[in-house]
Amino acid sequence: MSFLDSLAGPQTPHAPQCSRKACRAEARWQLRWNNPKVHTPERLKIWLACDEHREWLEEYLRVRGFFRDTVPFSASFGEA
Numbered sequence: 001m002s003f004l005d006s007l008a009g010p011q012t013p014h015a016p017q018c019s020r021k022a023c024r025a026e027a028r029w030q031l032r033w034n035n036p037k038v039h040t041p042e043r044l045k046i047w048l049a050c051d052e053h054r055e056w057l058e059e060y061l062r063v064r065g066f067f068r069d070t071v072p073f074s075a076s077f078g079e080a
Contacts, residue, residue, distance in 0.1 A: 016075060018050040020057060025050035030073045031057050033066040048073055 016027040027048035034043050049057045054070065061067035 016048050016073070018053050019047035020049065020053035023050060023053055025052065027073045027075075029054050030071050031061060032068045032071065033061045034068065035064075035066050044068060 017023065018025045018027055019031075028051050029049040031047045031049055031054070032044045033047065034041070034045055039045070047057055047061075049070075058067055058070060
């Protein structure tokens, strides 16, 4: 650990949080999307959402034509 690392405080794992700006709630949903102008159809990007912001984020993606689907989020998803 470097001196600068010690200034940041203890390193503790954080629970995955909602992707909505300024929201610190625990993630409950995966919103899967892609931008067809940039990504191939099989490429899926993921935003995480809490219960409160799920619909807002889905609508944001729908209006832009990016939304694909929503599935429940598990904190163990993607862990090795």
